Amino acid sequence: MQNLSAYWSPAELAVNGVILLHLVGALGLGILMGYERSFHGRAAGMRTYALVCLASTALTVVNAYPGLWYGGIGSGTGGGGDPTRVIQGIVTGIGFLGAGVIMREGFSIRGLSTAASIWTAAAIGVTIGLGFYAAAIGAALLVILVMSAFQRLEAVLPHHTVVQVMLVFERAHAPPAETIRAKALEHGYEIVSWAFHLRNGSGHLEYQLTLQANGTPDPMELIDKLAHTSRVVEFRLSPSRM
Known part of the structure; x- marks a missing residue:
């Protein structure tokens, strides 16, 4: 003791x-x-x-x-x-x-x-x-x-939301970058980085985007808009933090 x-x-x-x-x-x-x-x-x-x-x-x-x-x-x-x-x-x-x-x-x-x-x-x-x-x-x-x-x-607390988005379009119908930037801004997102990839054999053009927004807006509204107005073959959305 x-x-x-x-x-x-x-x-x-x-x-x-x-x-x-x-x-x-x-x-x-x-x-x-x-x-x-x-x-x-x-x-x-x-x-x-x-x-x-x-x-x-x-x-x-x-x-x-x-x-x-x-x-x-x-x-x-x-x-x-x-x-x-x-x-x-x-x-x-x-x-x-x-x-x-x-x-x-x-x-x-x-x-x-x-x-x-x-x-x-x-x-x-x-x-x-x-x-x-x-x-x-x-x-x-x-x-x-x-x-x-x-x-x-x-x-x-005040913060930024960062979202990573991958969009795949048919090469012949891929929208210009400025169109995607304008749609992102409409939904409160700013595109802070771009990456492009042309897939061999498939004829698809892949956009990889990093989006940033103030607060926590709903990214699905942006994806909905892109999916219905452009010929999206595939997309993936991932938050940078989980």
């Missing part, structure tokens, strides 16, 4: 409070950086940046207090061993695991927030393993808040 109480001693709790302040600060700055990316419709947004910043801070700040690792019973200079090598192995291994959940589907990238949450869970596990229970509990609550509430917050 004495060993267990060492994890909740006044000195341990004071350090846990300092670590938690670092984590809250990292979360706030990660949110600010992520909002800039979210505002421009990029795949990595507020949740991803916030979680990565929090996890990095957790793995860094716990190394400042080796005398209080394991409740002060086995410090980094004592008989408890050096956990920094274990931490390095964990970070490397979790990096591979996180990469496995990131998937590209057409033009869309999904799984970034899941990968960041896995890495953050590893950082919280390291914090618990070193005996900073209060800080780990606080970090877990912050992560739950980020994962459950920030997607809705990103949707409410």
Whole structure:
């Protein structure tokens, strides 16, 4: 029982409070950086940046207090061993695991927030393993808040929506680029990049467009318009963020 109480001693709790302040600060700055990316419709947004910043801070700040690792019973200079090598192995291994959940589907990238949450869970596990229970509990609550509430917050805040569109026309009936640009503008979208591909053998011309709009307009209205006014052979629409 004495060993267990060492994890909740006044000195341990004071350090846990300092670590938690670092984590809250990292979360706030990660949110600010992520909002800039979210505002421009990029795949990595507020949740991803916030979680990565929090996890990095957790793995860094716990190394400042080796005398209080394991409740002060086995410090980094004592008989408890050096956990920094274990931490390095964990970070490397979790990096591979996180990469496995990131998937590209057409033009869309999904799984970034899941990968960041896995890495953050590893950082919280390291914090618990070193005996900073209060800080780990606080970090877990912050992560739950980020994962459950920030997607809705990103949707409410001013932002840009980026959509990737592929349109395939019969070569002889492909509309000029200016016609497509005008139709996109009618529905609130600006074309920010173009790519063209003439398919060998089929005689089809493929347009790959990146559309950007303020807020979250309905892209299906634009697709409906193009599908009914032009000879569209095939189309694909993918949000850049999922």
